Amino acid sequence: MGRAWMGLLLLAGVGMAYRISQPGPLWPPAPVSQPPGLVLAPDAPRQTAMGKTAPIDYQDLQLQPLARFEFDARLLSLAWYTRGAEADYSPVDLGIAWGRMSDSAHIDQLQWTHGTRFLNYRYMDQPPIPQRELDRSIANLHVLPADEYVLRRIEALRPGERVRGSGLLVAAKRADGWHWTSSLTREDTGNGACELIYLTAIEVH
Secondary structure (H helix, E strand, O other): OOHHHHHHHHHHHHHHHHHHHOOOOOOOOOOOOOOOOOOOOOOOOEEEEOOOOOOEEEOOEEEEEEEEEEEEEEEEEEEEOOOOOHHHOOOEEEEEEOHHHHOHHHHOOOEEEEEOOEEEEEOOOOOOOOHHHHHHOEEEEEEEEOOHHHHHHHHOOOOOOEEEEEEEEEEEEEOOOOEEEOOOOOOOOOOOOOEEEEEEEEEEO
16 A cells, blocks of 8 residues: 555544544434424423522533523434534534424524524515514524533534523633623524523433
8 A cells, every 4th residue: 555545544533533432422313203293392491599609610611500400302413513612612502493494384484594602594485483583483592511421412413303401601701801601582683592501411302
């Protein structure tokens, strides 16, 4: 075998080793098909405000709990990140939906994209349900996995599944002044509207 081939194999091996070391599955998971006309997850997430509590140490961050957060929702998509300050702490975003937006009959009328820490959608003429209801029935969760077990559970998820999770919405800050804060309302859209969640449990329901 020539040196050129040896070099290519070495580079491929290094690349594969690096990829394996990063969070997330090696290949995108196959979506789970759900029949139209089925409201898979009827209820909105439950959010409970918290009083002043002690911060949580998370790597080199301090996480200030803001609210308890529980969801039983349809998983629309997962997006994994390896670049940017946020990715050092939150390697994955989960796009979730509930109520009428957990029905394939409505989901399939939209074009979905998930990237750059946003969950976006487009439609041709009219939204499948009223715009305000649509926006109030989806969320993009920036996930801070509480431990390795939670991270591995996320890696096994497939879009289309009904998932149940719980944790804390938080405000994160670092000693150098860097900060990141969760939204606390279903009424907002756009920049700053995502939930930053310290996720302590998640399972397929």
